[in-house]
Amino acid sequence: MQHEGDFSFVIDFKKGSGNPRRVFDAASALIDAFQSLDRAVLPTLDGKIETSLVLEDVASGSLRVRLANALRSVDEDALKSGDWKRLAGGFANGVRLRAIRYLDKEEDAQPRLGEFKKDILADAVQTDVRHLPDYAPLHDGRLIAALDKLQRAKAELEVGDGLVVEIGKSEYTVDLKETWLPSETLKTVPAQPIEKENILELVLTVRRPDMLKDTMWQFMHGKSNVSAAMRDEPWLDEYHARKIPIYPGDALLCTVRVVYSYDEKGELIDQRTEVIKVHNVIPGSIQDDLPL
Known part of the structure; x- marks a missing residue:
């Protein structure tokens, strides 16, 4: 070590x-x-x-x-x-x-x-x-x-x-x-589970979209896999109505919320990611014929 x-x-x-x-x-x-x-x-x-x-x-x-x-x-x-x-x-x-x-x-x-x-x-x-x-x-x-x-x-x-x-x-x-x-x-934090959040502007490459409206989207950011819930309902409705095509290699410019949950001892017990706003689709350098 x-x-x-x-x-x-x-x-x-x-x-x-x-x-x-x-x-x-x-x-x-x-x-x-x-x-x-x-x-x-x-x-x-x-x-x-x-x-x-x-x-x-x-x-x-x-x-x-x-x-x-x-x-x-x-x-x-x-x-x-x-x-x-x-x-x-x-x-x-x-x-x-x-x-x-x-x-x-x-x-x-x-x-x-x-x-x-x-x-x-x-x-x-x-x-x-x-x-x-x-x-x-x-x-x-x-x-x-x-x-x-x-x-x-x-x-x-x-x-x-x-x-x-x-x-x-x-x-x-x-x-x-x-x-x-x-x-x-100092005014200390109560001894109970708490949540804190970060709001980020990210470009996320789409690995697997949610086609059923009830599962997580799978993205890549650098070498990291990111699972995120899609909370931008208007954009999501247009995507499921096939008004927004997404091809392999495409990415989303979006606003992301990362929520951290801590237990009463201050241990990080959960982290969840949500896409709260999709600004636009960024075409990939290589696209196949069929959209995702």
């Missing part, structure tokens, strides 16, 4: 004072918190990515912990071939740093949460690891739970201790005085 997205954190502790166990408790809590954060945000790239953290090294003096992501997808065909693990690891690293910076100031926490989530989604889109631009929205409850874990890990350390996060050649000194809990400060 390939390890991507190495990062480190360093705990500078005041020697000879306090309970020495605090340093190891804080390190363990930080590892758990970063892993929870990964699991809260990586489904934005793809709901089938599985992640775990691997301990690469522990250095003495100051306690330096070097970790790496072990990433795997149960459906790698849905992701672009090549270096998706490197891109996903870099995305996770960027989110960790954004999270630490966000937590270093309680002021304006609620409006800054919106910007924080928007930046995470922009980072996900920037990776371009999917054939489709349908990057799932974040689940607030799961994200806030991970941020709480980071704050509780920081609270394990004492006055005089220090914490530095290292990503590549960059270092960031964490403010250990800021230990406010997002779950107590």
Whole structure:
């Protein structure tokens, strides 16, 4: 299994004072918190990515912990071939740093949460690891739970201790005085199933249309198979009335709604795609005599 997205954190502790166990408790809590954060945000790239953290090294003096992501997808065909693990690891690293910076100031926490989530989604889109631009929205409850874990890990350390996060050649000194809990400060999402959606403009190549008015249309987008319900009733009526011919290789320029369903734990449990508006048919480069 390939390890991507190495990062480190360093705990500078005041020697000879306090309970020495605090340093190891804080390190363990930080590892758990970063892993929870990964699991809260990586489904934005793809709901089938599985992640775990691997301990690469522990250095003495100051306690330096070097970790790496072990990433795997149960459906790698849905992701672009090549270096998706490197891109996903870099995305996770960027989110960790954004999270630490966000937590270093309680002021304006609620409006800054919106910007924080928007930046995470922009980072996900920037990776371009999917054939489709349908990057799932974040689940607030799961994200806030991970941020709480980071704050509780920081609270394990004492006055005089220090914490530095290292990503590549960059270092960031964490403010250990800021230990406010997002779950107590922010308006959290109720613990119940929720739905979120993205509206996209896509060109979808027709693989199999619905001839019976009660099944899903089958499309291709890049190398990805897409099953979608056709919700543009006026267009659909014209198609079934044979007023709109579709030939092999033709594509539809359309507006698509992707709806994501999460359970009470923030797990992505369902994703459905609907074509809500067909703008026009794009002829394929090669057409057979008979329409689909």
